[in-house]
Amino acid sequence: MADAFPVEKTRAFGKLILFGEHFVVYKVPALVGAVSAYTDCKLEYIDDKHGLEVIDNRPAVPLYKETKSEEGLEAINLTLSHLGVDYKTRGVKLTFGGDLCCASGIGASAAQVVSLARAVNIADSKSLSEDEINAAGYEGEKGYHGTPSGIDNTAATFGGLLRFQRTDDAPIFEKKTLASPIRIVYASTGITASTTKVVGDVRAKKEADEAWFANLINQYTVLVEEGQNAIETGDLTELGKLMDKNHELLQELTVSCKELDNLVVAARDAGALGAKMSGTGRGGLMIALTPTEEIQNAVADALEKIASQVWKTTFA
DSSP: OOOOOOGGGGOEEEEEEEEOTTGGGGTOOEEEEEEEEEEEEEEEEETTOOSEEEEEOOOBSTTHHHHHHHHHHHHHHHHHHHTTOOTTTSEEEEEEEESOOBOTTTTHHHHHHHHHHHHHHHHTTOOOOHHHHHHHHHHHHHHHHSSOOSHHHHHHHHOSEEEEEOOSSSOEEEEOOOSSOEEEEEEEOSOOOOHHHHHHHHHHHHHHOHHHHHHHHHHHHHHHHHHHHHHHHTOHHHHHHHHHHHHHHHHHTTOOOHHHHHHHHHHHHTTOSEEEEESSOSSSEEEEEOSSHHHHHHHHHHHHTTSSEEEEEEEO
């Protein structure tokens, strides 16, 4: 009997952006934290037939998989092609699982393609480095996002809290050390947005009014440095205020929506030190900073009354 495929070695993490949605595309820094929830992938070669079979057992908010199905298949094909896997000559069966609930903003697409890259690495005994796994994930992300920033696949690959910045060459990322754990509540609007479309809309607005966009990105650039300092010194009160400011900038960028704004207000009213949308926007997720377990539970309880789904996590 063949050895069982080591699915646990293919895990790739979801992520939450603390600072930098959309602005990160334009080569300014972002801060992102990986969550403990993960996607994994089992790869089986089928010698007696050709073609690709995909079984997707990942939990998801309603209609996420249906909305993302074409993009997801393109992402899988890009990842396999990058890694030299041709299912036209030998059949491939992929089974995706794990406990990361797929929702806009959590980095589910990146977790999927990074877990696939890990699975190919194991199945083909490639001995890829983590940087090479990350690069394969970036290629796969093009199927979902067109021109991805690279932040999601980097968090999915390396985990932890990261400072990330695109460059003309390879992105720069640095793991950050926290002065103290950061408790987070995150909640879904239940709305699945197309990252490609929203990023394209932002680009069109930028090109239509470069001065307007430059003003926003200049404000953001100051804010992200202050946010990093608050994280490193453990000043959660200041961190919360800066998250609120980041949300205001994203509102001006027109990537928030009424559903996100309502969740943000509810979290603040329940005791969160700060709250903002996280990810693509126009649906998807918001996050709230909660300094104690008691406040974390209170904010989660408040959001559960109006959100599609609610989760608690800790960056440590």
